[in-house]
Amino acid sequence: MSRTILHVDMDSYFASVEQQANPNLRGKPVVVTGKPTIKSVVAAASREAKKCGVESAMATWKARRKCPDLILVPGDPDRYEWLTNNFFDILRTYSPKLEPFGVDEAFLDVTARVRDYRSPVNLVKRIKEDVEEEFGNWITCSVGIARNKLLAKLASDMEKPDGVTRIRDDDVSDVLKEMSLTDLCGIGSRTEKRLNRLGINSVPELGDFSEKELKEEFGIDGARLKLMGQGKDPSPVLPASYEEEVKSVGNSLTLPEYKRTSRKALPVLFKLAQKVGYRLRKKELMAGTLKLMVRDGEFNVEGKQLTPGRYVDDGNLIYSFALEIKEELGFPATPTMVGIRASKLRSKGSFSQPLLPDRRKREELLRVMDEVNEEYGKGTLYFAAQTGAEDLLPSVGEFKRPGDLN
DNA sequence: TCTGGGGTCCTAGGACCC
DNA sequence: TCTGGGGTCCTAGGACCC
Numbered sequence: 087m088s089r090t091i092l093h094v095d096m097d098s099y100f101a102s103v104e105q106q107a108n109p110n111l112r113g114k115p116v117v118v119t120g121k122p123t124i125k126s127v128v129a130a131a132s133r134e135a136k137k138c139g140v141e142s143a144m145a146t147w148k149a150r151r152k153c154p155d156l157i158l159v160p161g162d163p164d165r166y167e168w169l170t171n172n173f174f175d176i177l178r179t180y181s182p183k184l185e186p187f188g189v190d191e192a193f194l195d196v197t198a199r200v201r202d203y204r205s206p207v208n209l210v211k212r213i214k215e216d217v218e219e220e221f222g223n224w225i226t227c228s229v230g231i232a233r234n235k236l237l238a239k240l241a242s243d244m245e246k247p248d249g250v251t252r253i254r255d256d257d258v259s260d261v262l263k264e265m266s267l268t269d270l271c272g273i274g275s276r277t278e279k280r281l282n283r284l285g286i287n288s289v290p291e292l293g294d295f296s297e298k299e300l301k302e303e304f305g306i307d308g309a310r311l312k313l314m315g316q317g318k319d320p321s322p323v324l325p326a327s328y329e330e331e332v333k334s335v336g337n338s339l340t341l342p343e344y345k346r347t348s349r350k351a352l353p354v355l356f357k358l359a360q361k362v363g364y365r366l367r368k369k370e371l372m373a374g375t376l377k378l379m380v381r382d383g384e385f386n387v388e389g390k391q392l393t394p395g396r397y398v399d400d401g402n403l404i405y406s407f408a409l410e411i412k413e414e415l416g417f418p419a420t421p422t423m424v425g426i427r428a429s430k431l432r433s434k435g436s437f438s439q440p441l442l443p444d445r446r447k448r449e450e451l452l453r454v455m456d457e458v459n460e461e462y463g464k465g466t467l468y469f470a471a472q473t474g475a476e477d478l479l480p481s482v483g484e485f486k487r488p489g490d491l492n
Numbered sequence: 493t494c495t496g497g498g499g500t501c502c503t504a505g506g507a508c509c510c
Numbered sequence: 511t512c513t514g515g516g517g518t519c520c521t522a523g524g525a526c527c528c
Contacts, residue, residue: 099528119496120496120497126496126497127495127496127497128496129496129497129498129528130528142528143495143496143528145493145494145495145496147493148493151493163498187527187528188498188499188500188527188528189498189528190528191528271526271527272525272526272527273526274525274526274527275525275526276524276525276526277525277526305503306502306503307502332499333499333500333501334498334499334500335498335499336497336498336499337497337498338496338497338498339496339497340495340496340497375520375521377521385494385495387523388522388523389522389523390521390522391520391521391522392521393519393520393521423496423497425497427498427499430520
């Protein structure tokens with residue numbers, strides 16, 4: 087039976103949220119960045135900024151050159167996440183089969199509900215009305231309608247912002263002719279190059295290509311690629327909540343030039359460890375695996391992970407394990423980025439053993455620190471080592487006294 | 493004026509256990 | 511003593527997405 091799948095994509099999400107919240111920003115070229123410095127990059131551009139050629143992932147200095155009046159706004163991830171959950175809740179009232187795709191997109195299988203609205207387009211109109219009612223008229227979404235996720239995603243991109251695009255079954259081959267290989271979600275620049283080497287330069291060519299040869303080149307992905315070339319995608323919409331889906335929590339930072347030595351990078355690593363720890367605690371998660379990543383001067387990224395046999399959510403411990411990994415991994419002479427990622431996550435509630443007194447005190451300390459920082463602003467309380475004084479940093483093995491072990 | 497920062501999924505090999 | 515095969519966990523690395 088034919089399915090009806092929607093792909094709902096918020097337009098210029100972060101930027102629209104800021105414009106909705108602050109009327110002074112409306113109608114103006116706005117860009118949301120991590121930090122509002124000229125060295126960062128564009129996380130989201132308002133439609134006005136896009137008109138001057140500003141794109142996401144563009145360096146802010148470049149964006150400013152394209153658009154001298156550009157307003158930089160620091161992002162507020164917590165607020166976006168909160169809004170995202172509301173957004174998904176709205177969509178769920180139309181179908182429980184909701185699959186979040188990033189923070190501002192979702193697939194929705196409305197096959198069973200289309201009849202109630204006479205046509206999928208009518209159903210989408212209702213969704214758009216709900217979104218406007220909930221978020222205000224500055225926040226809009228674009229929706230693609232098609233028989234599968236691949237095509238729905240393609241469709242939502244065809245008319246933006248505030249668009250509704252339906253790809254009917256009869257139109258699939260005409261639409262695919264107009265698309266480039268990388269327009270298909272799942273084909274990036276690397277895969278495109280490999281396809282080109284096989285003589286495949288367009289989507290229909292991919293669909294017609296020998297499956298056997300595709301499998302020889304891409305292994306198990308070969309069959310999927312051929313289907314993609316034909317506009318086919320059997321994958322189901324997998325219901326999940328945004329929260330449930332978190333598989334890892336990590337932070338990384340490109341080092342400013344004067345910190346690109348092994349020694350100077352350590353305080354940065356310590357800060358990142360604290361940040362990862364804080365985020366884990368806030369989500370009430372513990373991590374069983376930690377990964378340390380470094381990028382060298384040639385932009386090669388190397389990583390090494392460790393599963394220490396215990397679960398952690400304490401930044402100092404995370405740092406301590408990161409140091410252990412570093413001893414094995416070694417650091418490049420000129421590290422340009424460092425990062426820590428925590429995975430193998432378990433909810434804190436699933437640990438039932440009573441804590442040893444040392445551990446309990448430590449937990450209490452962190453809880454108080456987190457509370458103070460939430461109440462009075464980030465960075466109100468921090469460990470002395472976070473000031474960047476290298477001699478205050480914990481060393482390998484610290485925080486791992488016997489009493490600390492599970 | 494090279495190239496941020498947050499993620500996901502997949503594969504493949506090795507260790508270990510039954 | 512030698513043998514096979516399956517399952518699971520861990521790690522490294524690649525590719526892709528927003």
